[in-house]
Amino acid sequence: MAGDLEVLIDMGFEKARADMAVKKTGGLQGALQWLEDNQDKPLDEITSAENNDETNPSIEPAPLKEGEVARSMVCNECGKKFRSMAQAEFHASKTEHVDFSESTEEIAPLTEEEKKAKLEELRAKNAEKKAKQAILDKEEQRKNEKIRMKSTKEVQDIKEKLAQQEQIKAAAAKRQEKLNDIAAKKRIQEKIAADKETRRLKAEAQKAEREGRAPPPDPSLAAAQAAAPSSSGSAPKKEVTEARLRLQTAGGVVMKNFPVETTLFEVAQALEGDNGGVPVESFTMTYPKKTFSGSVDFGKTLKEAGLIPSAVLIVK
Numbered sequence: 001m002a003g004d005l006e007v008l009i010d011m012g013f014e015k016a017r018a019d020m021a022v023k024k025t026g027g028l029q030g031a032l033q034w035l036e037d038n039q040d041k042p043l044d045e046i047t048s049a050e051n052n053d054e055t056n057p058s059i060e061p062a063p064l065k066e067g068e069v070a071r072s073m074v075c076n077e078c079g080k081k082f083r084s085m086a087q088a089e090f091h092a093s094k095t096e097h098v099d100f101s102e103s104t105e106e107i108a109p110l111t112e113e114e115k116k117a118k119l120e121e122l123r124a125k126n127a128e129k130k131a132k133q134a135i136l137d138k139e140e141q142r143k144n145e146k147i148r149m150k151s152t153k154e155v156q157d158i159k160e161k162l163a164q165q166e167q168i169k170a171a172a173a174k175r176q177e178k179l180n181d182i183a184a185k186k187r188i189q190e191k192i193a194a195d196k197e198t199r200r201l202k203a204e205a206q207k208a209e210r211e212g213r214a215p216p217p218d219p220s221l222a223a224a225q226a227a228a229p230s231s232s233g234s235a236p237k238k239e240v241t242e243a244r245l246r247l248q249t250a251g252g253v254v255m256k257n258f259p260v261e262t263t264l265f266e267v268a269q270a271l272e273g274d275n276g277g278v279p280v281e282s283f284t285m286t287y288p289k290k291t292f293s294g295s296v297d298f299g300k301t302l303k304e305a306g307l308i309p310s311a312v313l314i315v316k
Helices: 002-010 015-025 028-037 043-049 085-095 112-211 219-233 264-274 294-298
Strands: 072-075 100-103 242-249 252-259 282-285 290-293 310-315
Touching: 002 015, 002 028, 015 028, 015 043, 028 112, 072 085, 112 264, 112 294, 242 264, 252 264, 264 282, 264 294, 290 294
Parallel strands: 242 310
Antiparallel strands: 072 100, 242 252, 282 290, 282 310
16 A cells, blocks of 8 residues: 555655545555546545545445455446446436446456556646646736736835925925025115114214204105105005916816915925826926926926916926
8 A cells, every 4th residue: 555655646646635545445546546536626625525435436445355246337328337336326426327227247457557547647637737737826926926016116106206296395495495594684684784874873963963953864754755745646566466377287277376475386286186196297388488397496486487477387
C-alpha cells in the first residue's frame, strides 16, 4: 500500500487525497478510479459525504475468496459492468439509467498495461487541470495588478492636485502679507509726516506770536474748505465693490458676482464646486488678450487683475 501511495504522490496528487484513495479502495486500481471520480470535489466535501464505506460507490470491493461465486452488475442500457451494487447505484444516480441485471461474471482486474494507461490518463488530466488553474491564476494576478496601478495613479493625481492647491494658497497668502506690509509702512510714513507737519505749524505759530503777527493758516483746514464747495457741486464717485463675471465653461455660460477682493483661486474653487470637482487650469480674456494661470496669477484679486466692474473669461 505504501508503494501505491508513493506512485500516486509522484504523479502529482495531494498526499492527503492520495492516502484517502488508497485507504478506501485497498489498492492502486481502485485508488485510480476513486481519484478520477472525485478529482473535482474538495477534500472536505469528500470526507463529510463518505461516512459509510459500504455505500461509497468509489470503493473497490475486496477480491473474491476461494469458493465464492463471482458476481457483478450490468447496466442493460449502456452495457457497463460494475463489481458492486454501490457502484451500480452511483452510475444510476449520474446517468438516470434504471435497467440493471445481475451477472455471475467477475470483472477482471486491470492488467499492468491498463494500469499504466490509466496512470497516464490521470496524469494528463491532472496536468491539464493544473495548467488551466495556472492560466486562471495569471489572469487574476494581471487584473489585480491593473487595479493596483489604477489606484496608485488616482492617489498620485489627488496628491498632485492638493499640492498645487497648497502652492496657490501659499502664494496668495504671501502676496496678501506683502500688501499688508506695504499698507502698514505707508500708514507709518503718513503718521510721521503728519507729526512732522504738526510740529512745524506749532513752531511757526509760536514764532508768529512772539513777533506779534497772525499765525499761518492750517493747510488741512484750507484743504477741507476748498473741498467742501466741490463736493457739494457734484456727487462723489461710487467705489466699485463687486465684479460681475461672464464665465464660458465647457458646460455653458455661467454668470457670477464676486467681491473685488476675491482671488482668481477662489473663483476657480467656486467653479470646481459647481462642476463636480473638474479642475480649473486657466482664465483667458478675449480683449485685451490675456491669460491667467499658475499660482502667481491665481493669487491676484479681481481688482488687481483688472476684471472690475465686469469681464468675460474663457475657463479651461
